[in-house]
Amino acid sequence: MHLRLGLDIGGTKMEAAILATYSGRDEVLARERVPTQREEGFTNVYKRMIKLINNVLNQNGTSLSDLAGIGIGLPGAVDPKTRQMLNGNTAIFVGQDLPKLLALDLAFSGPIAVANDANCFALAEAILGIGQKHAKETGKTPEQLNSIGVILGTGVGGGLIYQGRVLEGTNGGAGEIGHTQLDPNGPKCFCGRQGCAETFLSGKGLESWYGARFGEQLFALQIFDRAEMMDKNAVLALKIYRDYLDQFMLNLISFFDPDFIVLGGGVSLQPAIYQGLEERIWKHTFIPNAQPRIYPNMLGDSAGVIGAALLVP
Ligand SMILES: [Zn+2]
Numbered sequence: 001m002h003l004r005l006g007l008d009i010g011g012t013k014m015e016a017a018i019l020a021t022y023s024g025r026d027e028v029l030a031r032e033r034v035p036t037q038r039e040e041g042f043t044n045v046y047k048r049m050i051k052l053i054n055n056v057l058n059q060n061g062t063s064l065s066d067l068a069g070i071g072i073g074l075p076g077a078v079d080p081k082t083r084q085m086l087n088g089n090t091a092i093f094v095g096q097d098l099p100k101l102l103a104l105d106l107a108f109s110g111p112i113a114v115a116n117d118a119n120c121f122a123l124a125e126a127i128l129g130i131g132q133k134h135a136k137e138t139g140k141t142p143e144q145l146n147s148i149g150v151i152l153g154t155g156v157g158g159g160l161i162y163q164g165r166v167l168e169g170t171n172g173g174a175g176e177i178g179h180t181q182l183d184p185n186g187p188k189c190f191c192g193r194q195g196c197a198e199t200f201l202s203g204k205g206l207e208s209w210y211g212a213r214f215g216e217q218l219f220a221l222q223i224f225d226r227a228e229m230m231d232k233n234a235v236l237a238l239k240i241y242r243d244y245l246d247q248f249m250l251n252l253i254s255f256f257d258p259d260f261i262v263l264g265g266g267v268s269l270q271p272a273i274y275q276g277l278e279e280r281i282w283k284h285t286f287i288p289n290a291q292p293r294i295y296p297n298m299l300g301d302s303a304g305v306i307g308a309a310l311l312v313p
Helices: 042-059 098-106 117-128 130-138 197-201 203-214 220-228 232-256 277-282 300-310
Strands: 002-009 013-022 025-035 067-074 112-116 146-152 156-162 260-264 293-296
Touching (some): 002 042, 002 300, 013 042, 025 042, 025 300, 042 098, 067 098, 067 117, 067 300, 112 117, 117 130, 117 260, 117 300, 130 293, 146 232, 197 203, 197 232, 203 232, 220 232, 277 293
Parallel strands (some): 002 067, 146 260, 260 293
Antiparallel strands (some): 002 013, 013 025, 146 156
């Protein structure tokens, strides 16, 4: 049995799980989730991280020496050479050498892989989530497919999967698609540019431009609810949102020519964003044969920890 430990470290929660692979099947054997409590600082969070790892190992009597490796998902871009987080909204992890610390403190000599959480999401969906379904329907294996995981959450993030593997890029920045521009005159983004995809398509972005345009501060969820009830402003906002999403998807397809795109994050739970989406964009793909599917995710919020485990070969 091939055992891998995944660790999904987020700004609000941390989760660990053991993924077992045997006879071509994958199963989560143990898992536990705790709040990150990042305000307590790195040392305290790190201590709880060690405890979390030991807890999931103890849950089904696995010892560290049984593990093929440990995979860690972090909430920011990760430098593939130093394996340290370069940026992100959870500053306590920036510049920390987690693989080195964990290897020492756990006395673990196996491989420890690190990637950003959006890459973990994309990898999990590609290999064990919607990628399985797509592979079955097309007569391929998940490892033969190319896909993009797009997170439409508080921000917009993404991961590029080429034939079953994460594309990191030279500096670990491949797939930072939230900061590609949709409108040079659009809202200011925290990254310094204007009109990034994130400023239009993230939950926060939608709330912000809705407020500026219609003079009412609503949560993203309320905007979608009102659109369903045919509220005039919300219906118009949904149309604008879809137009931006169309352009964003078409840009991604031109860059990467994927088999499919899988959406995650809070906004991806809204069925309204999928209505007519494929039909509209398929008319405009540059390569006429490129008709990638666009799916909601299958693994929900388990994708992070499963993707982290899958980072280990
Ligand atoms: Zn930006």
